[in-house]
Amino acid sequence: MTMKEGEAPFVGDIVLEGSRIARIGPQLGEEADEVIHAEGMLAMPGLVNAHQHSPMSLLRGFSDDLKLMDWLNRKMLPAEARMTPEDVYWGAKLAMSEMIRSGTTAFADMYIHMNEIALAVQEAGMRASLTRGLVFLENDGGRRMREALDLAEKWHGGAEGRITVMIGPHAPYTCPPEPLREAIGLAERLKLPIHVHLAETKEEVAVLREKYGRTPTEYLHETGLFERVHVLLAHAVHLSERDIGLLAGMRGGIAHNPVSNLKLGCGIAPVSSMTGQGLVVGLGTDGAGSATTLDLFEEIKAAAWLQKLGREDPTALPALEALRMVTIGGAELLGIADKVGTLEPGKQADLLLVDLNKPHLRPVHSLESLLAYSANGADVDTTIVAGKVLMRNRRLLTLDEDEILRQASVRAARLVAGL
Numbered sequence: 001m002t003m004k005e006g007e008a009p010f011v012g013d014i015v016l017e018g019s020r021i022a023r024i025g026p027q028l029g030e031e032a033d034e035v036i037h038a039e040g041m042l043a044m045p046g047l048v049n050a051h052q053h054s055p056m057s058l059l060r061g062f063s064d065d066l067k068l069m070d071w072l073n074r075k076m077l078p079a080e081a082r083m084t085p086e087d088v089y090w091g092a093k094l095a096m097s098e099m100i101r102s103g104t105t106a107f108a109d110m111y112i113h114m115n116e117i118a119l120a121v122q123e124a125g126m127r128a129s130l131t132r133g134l135v136f137l138e139n140d141g142g143r144r145m146r147e148a149l150d151l152a153e154k155w156h157g158g159a160e161g162r163i164t165v166m167i168g169p170h171a172p173y174t175c176p177p178e179p180l181r182e183a184i185g186l187a188e189r190l191k192l193p194i195h196v197h198l199a200e201t202k203e204e205v206a207v208l209r210e211k212y213g214r215t216p217t218e219y220l221h222e223t224g225l226f227e228r229v230h231v232l233l234a235h236a237v238h239l240s241e242r243d244i245g246l247l248a249g250m251r252g253g254i255a256h257n258p259v260s261n262l263k264l265g266c267g268i269a270p271v272s273s274m275t276g277q278g279l280v281v282g283l284g285t286d287g288a289g290s291a292t293t294l295d296l297f298e299e300i301k302a303a304a305w306l307q308k309l310g311r312e313d314p315t316a317l318p319a320l321e322a323l324r325m326v327t328i329g330g331a332e333l334l335g336i337a338d339k340v341g342t343l344e345p346g347k348q349a350d351l352l353l354v355d356l357n358k359p360h361l362r363p364v365h366s367l368e369s370l371l372a373y374s375a376n377g378a379d380v381d382t383t384i385v386a387g388k389v390l391m392r393n394r395r396l397l398t399l400d401e402d403e404i405l406r407q408a409s410v411r412a413a414r415l416v417a418g419l
């Protein structure tokens with residue numbers, strides 16, 4: 001299944017040369033150095049997680065069932081304040097083990113100690129767009145901005161081109177006008193995209209109304225942001241029709257995080273209205289601290305169910321549209337749609353083999369329906385990024401899983417002790 005617009009699934013071969021797809025078509029039968037027999041399996045583009053905080057996997061399940069601001073201020077930020085670069089490195093590796101296992105090949109990450117995440121990405125062989133999250137609640141003498149600049153200088157285009165960098169003012173409610181303008185100026189100067197949370201809760205809308213007399217979207221729009229750079233907006237749950245209009249024509253788009261929104265009780269993002277206005281929507285998990293898993297197959301289902309329920313219309317967000325969101329849609333948000341997101345000659349070989357030899361994936365009336373509504377991350381047999389096999393037959397080939405699990409348990413216990 002190539003996910004190319006208008007192309008139906010077919011039985012065939014994919015020939016890789018180096019990091020790229022060379023040829024693809026029905027039974028090419030070519031000689032090759034290495035052959036993966038994939039009878040009964042489905043090949044598709046790797047999934048793109050368009051919004052993540054990978055080291056938060058260390059905080060999975062530690063503080064569930066709280067309101068977002070309590071969760072963030074009372075639990076997450078104090079635990080994060082204890083995180084060392086090594087904690088972040090192992091937390092990111094824990095997340096990457098789970099992502100590769102469930103078919104994610106690329107992700108957008110916003111966190112601290114990004115150098116360690118970049119190293120982990122390089123070693124794991126994944127593709128990522130990395131962002132130093134910028135929370136401006138106290139004067140830090142420019143330390144966070146400097147770290148963002150360092151990350152860009154050191155890692156943009158790194159790991160054989162698999163790493164790119166974005167600039168990340170965290171959210172309208174954590175970024176006052178002056179530092180927000182500075183962050184956007186930095187992105188413009190470096191020709192890098194912006195990655196920012198937007199309108200995740202009703203409380204955020206009320207806070208912005210009180211502080212600035214604007215909606216969160218108006219607040220960002222006033223900076224000229226949407227005309228100036230490519231923007232990756234995370235969440236965008238509480239947008240009015242007017243807000244959506246302000247985004248029309250933007251470069252980039254929206255990372256919809258349905259499971260996180262469901263679990264935190266945030267609301268239903270107006271995804272169908274956004275796509276109706278021509279906006280690009282991708283899917284993200286958010287950090288495992290809120291979403292609980294990094295399995296994008298869960299997000300595909302949740303995205304579809306939420307639109308169908310919210311609009312009381314089962315034709316809303318059909319299977320193929322959800323699958324395109326999590327592949328080419330995410331690739332567009334990360335600014336790498338020229339390289340990945342569909343299977344076609346010349347593109348990077350970022351692809352999955354999904355094992356259909358399972359009771360819950362038979363019979364095959366519609367591959368789209370099976371993938372979107374019946375499959376889960378554990379059905380992924382093989383994960384390939386830039387022509388390199390990261391998982392084969394459900395065995396991770398670039399990461400030492402035993403060591404990662406051991407490190408994660410010990411470090412996580414220390415991070416949350418007494419909180």
Ligand SMILES: N[C@@H](CCSC[C@H]1O[C@@H](n2cnc3c(=O)[nH]cnc32)[C@H](O)[C@@H]1O)C(=O)O
Nearest residue numbers: 053076110111112133134135197200286287
């Ligand atoms: N606290 C750091 C910035 C970290 S960037 C990423 C931040 O996003 C936070 N985060 C994770 N999920 C969400 C969410 O759903 N909404 C808002 N913030 C989130 C996360 O806890 C983390 O603090 C500093 O002061 O420099």
Ligand SMILES: [Zn+2]
Nearest residue numbers: 197234286287
């Ligand atoms: Zn987030």
